[in-house]
Amino acid sequence: MADKEISKAVIARLPRYYRHLGELMEDGVERISSNELSLRMKVTASQIRQDLNNFGGFGQQGYGYNVKYLYTEIAKILGIDRQHNLVIIGAGNLGQAIANYANFEKRGFLIKGMFDINPRLIGLVVRGIEIRSVDDLEQFVKDNDVQIAALTIPKTKAPEIADRLVRAGIKAIWNFAHTDLTVPDDVVVENVHLSESLMRLxxxxxxxxxxxxxxKQRQSAKNS
Ligand SMILES: NC(=O)c1ccc[n+]([C@@H]2O[C@H](COP(=O)([O-])OP(=O)(O)OC[C@H]3O[C@@H](n4cnc5c(N)ncnc54)[C@H](O)[C@@H]3O)[C@@H](O)[C@H]2O)c1
Structure with a gap:
């Protein structure tokens, strides 16, 4: 990967490139020009060239982009060419919905365990993933080389659990609780708020x- 800092906006666009390239590969497309990719993705060709130039381009004059190569390189940049062990804290509606989504594994995110405080949930198994007591969280994180934790608990509980996770050595929090978390600089937080997305919609x-x-008012004023 390039040493220079890559803007968040570019990083935010990479998963979309990755998805389109994956679909192109499924359709047997081996190479694509930035113009064709631009039409498909409804992004300007110059934006595509600019984005991909951040990583050394990958394109060749007169040839375009090698789809498989670009797909593999973007996977490396996003770090999804390797396995990430993940736990889910809060095995309620949202936690279980995430656990039930098998496609995360295809991207290298392996859900190792789920945790809850509700004794009625502890011991249940969701798609092969056991729900454990949150008392066992720290030991489990250490024993299973867990880097990422999804927080699907009420917002009032999130800061305390986040602190415990950080002390246990977690490096990334996928935060669904509606609160901003304070974490050390070497821990990253990605907030996912469906309601914010809905408000934008x-x-x-x-x-x-x-x-x-x-x-309509302009038209009727014109016609009257
Ligand atoms: N970000 C989003 O887009 C989004 C969407 C839906 C819900 N949410 C939020 O996600 C959270 C979960 O929503 P839900 O619908 O799954 O709720 P839920 O009530 O079904 O599940 C929450 C679970 O967390 C458990 N829990 C509570 N305190 C805990 C603790 N200290 N340690 C471990 N587990 C604990 C509860 O026992 C329960 O099983 C809520 O805060 C909700 O507001 C966010």
Whole structure:
């Protein structure tokens, strides 16, 4: 990987490149130009070239991009060419939904265990993953070389659990609890908030509706 700092915006776009390249590979496409990729992804060709130049380009003049090579290189950049061991804290609706999604494993994220405080859940098995008592969390993290923890617990409980995870040596928190966590610099947090995404959608749908009402009013004023 390049030594220089890669912008968050570029990193945020890489999974989408990866998905499209994966689909191209499934369709048997071996190479693609930045223009073709641009049409497919509805991103400008210059944006694609700029993004991929961050990592040395991977493209060849007059040839375009080798799909498999680019796919493999992006996987390396994203670190999904290796296995990440993961635990889920909070085995309620959301925790179990994540555990039931088998595709994370295809990306190298192996769910090793789930943890909860509810005695009625402890001992149950979800898609082969046992729900354990949160009392066993630290030992399990150490014994199973766990780097990532998904937090699917109420927000009031999240800071305390995050502290425990950090002390146990976790390096990344996938935070679904609706709270901002404070962690040391060597620990990364990725917040996932579906409701924030829904609010952005609400804004877009409302502004579209407002625009169309404005347009109708303009038309009727013109016609009257
Ligand atoms: N970020 C998002 O997009 C999103 C979407 C849905 C829900 N959520 C949030 O995720 C959390 C879980 O939602 P849910 O619908 O699965 O709730 P849920 O009540 O079904 O599950 C929460 C689970 O956490 C367990 N728990 C509570 N305290 C704990 C602790 N200290 N240690 C271990 N386990 C503990 C509970 O026993 C329960 O099983 C909530 O905070 C909710 O607001 C976030």
């Amino acid at each position: 609400s804004y877009r749908v409302c502004s579209m509706q407002d625009n169309s009402v404005d347009e």
